[in-house]
Amino acid sequence: MSAPQEQKQQQSKLFEPLAIANGKITLKHRVVHAPMTRNRGVPLSPVSTPEKPNRIWYPGDLIVDYYRQRATDGGLIISEGIPPSLESNGMPGVPGLFTPEQTAGWKRVVNAVHEKGGYIYAQLWHAGRATIPQMTGSPAVSASATVWDSPTECYSHPPVGATEQVPYSAHPPIELTVEHIHRTIDDYCKAAKAAIEAGFDGVELHGGNGYLPEQFLSSNINKRTDKYGGSPEKRCRFVLELMDALARTVGEQNLAIRLSPFGLFNQARGEQRVETWTHLCKELKRAHPHLSYVSFIEPRYEQIFSTAEKDSFLASWGLTNVDLTSFRRIFGSTPFFSAGGWDDKNSWGVVESGRYDALLYGRLFTSNPDLVERLKTGTPLTPYERSRFYGPFEDNRLCYTDYPPATGHTTITIGMQE
Numbered sequence: 001m002s003a004p005q006e007q008k009q010q011q012s013k014l015f016e017p018l019a020i021a022n023g024k025i026t027l028k029h030r031v032v033h034a035p036m037t038r039n040r041g042v043p044l045s046p047v048s049t050p051e052k053p054n055r056i057w058y059p060g061d062l063i064v065d066y067y068r069q070r071a072t073d074g075g076l077i078i079s080e081g082i083p084p085s086l087e088s089n090g091m092p093g094v095p096g097l098f099t100p101e102q103t104a105g106w107k108r109v110v111n112a113v114h115e116k117g118g119y120i121y122a123q124l125w126h127a128g129r130a131t132i133p134q135m136t137g138s139p140a141v142s143a144s145a146t147v148w149d150s151p152t153e154c155y156s157h158p159p160v161g162a163t164e165q166v167p168y169s170a171h172p173p174i175e176l177t178v179e180h181i182h183r184t185i186d187d188y189c190k191a192a193k194a195a196i197e198a199g200f201d202g203v204e205l206h207g208g209n210g211y212l213p214e215q216f217l218s219s220n221i222n223k224r225t226d227k228y229g230g231s232p233e234k235r236c237r238f239v240l241e242l243m244d245a246l247a248r249t250v251g252e253q254n255l256a257i258r259l260s261p262f263g264l265f266n267q268a269r270g271e272q273r274v275e276t277w278t279h280l281c282k283e284l285k286r287a288h289p290h291l292s293y294v295s296f297i298e299p300r301y302e303q304i305f306s307t308a309e310k311d312s313f314l315a316s317w318g319l320t321n322v323d324l325t326s327f328r329r330i331f332g333s334t335p336f337f338s339a340g341g342w343d344d345k346n347s348w349g350v351v352e353s354g355r356y357d358a359l360l361y362g363r364l365f366t367s368n369p370d371l372v373e374r375l376k377t378g379t380p381l382t383p384y385e386r387s388r389f390y391g392p393f394e395d396n397r398l399c400y401t402d403y404p405p406a407t408g409h410t411t412i413t414i415g416m417q418e
Helices: 003-010 061-070 100-115 178-198 212-217 237-250 273-287 307-316 325-331 363-367 371-377
Strands: 018-020 025-027 031-033 076-082 119-124 202-206 255-259 293-297 336-339 358-361
Touching (some): 031 371, 061 076, 061 100, 100 119, 100 178, 119 178, 178 202, 178 237, 202 237, 212 273, 237 255, 237 273, 255 273, 273 325, 325 336, 358 363
Parallel strands (some): 119 202, 202 255
């Protein structure tokens, strides 16, 4: 790396302080660890059979080590998505926050991060219809009983005792009744309270990626005709009520939300994108002007589609040149985070431009526990291993906690790929 480039990186605003949580927390840098599902939890029941499958996982030593390795002095970590209830869990190996064992495990994680001077928020994640009854022991739930529109798209893991994956379309969700909606909001609030009791510095609602909140926001999934559906304003009602309840539970300065207004993941292919998310954001800012931060996924970034495929979707909606500027304007002084494709090449000058206050990094944090230092010094990054993103594996440690820092670097020989 040239000396001017190295100096530019070291002096980047990415490494300047940022106040969040309405001034209660001052981060020492703006390289944020993104929420990432990794499926490395310890099963509560070590014996799992088709007749009695394990459905509950908690954070063990390995997860504690993972977060400890990536914690930095004054840095912010957003946890992997944490199910607030058994009904909400979307994948095996994911530690929830609805049993004493889970709360105790997360407390150990939080303590490990705090010991290194870091901060950590709990992301609460409800899969909604993106799960199957074999996973949760109950029907999948959603805004409406909308069947998955692809007969070949399957749930990520074969059920216990099976070798074949199960199509989502074989297990349509049930529509949440109003009473069930209230019960679901209560589940979220109980988990948020448990998160604060475990020592988390705040709570982030996962409101994107086609999971339950976005299922309410998406016109192709939400077919309701009551007060929770039928127009952009009504489709926003569940998320707004949920955020109101979470704010009452933990305080709005300790609350954040992640949104993906232009995402397609989990078949969130609704229309009226600008109208729906504009109304949502205006109402969030009006009702909760002191949220800790808001986190958005870049419009052209997509987990499963190529950039060209994503651009064709955006063009079909008349959104060819869409960006996050209008949402940034709505939220004003609320700290505004961006996720989706940031790396050691394209991160420079972004915060200085005023577009965003912090950048989130996911995949690169998996293989670079010292990512913050590597970005600052221009140290080459270790490529991530995509095949080891999602467990559970026979050896959950491999490509999870065994990546060395740049000092004393050795090569992981498992065929790493971009």
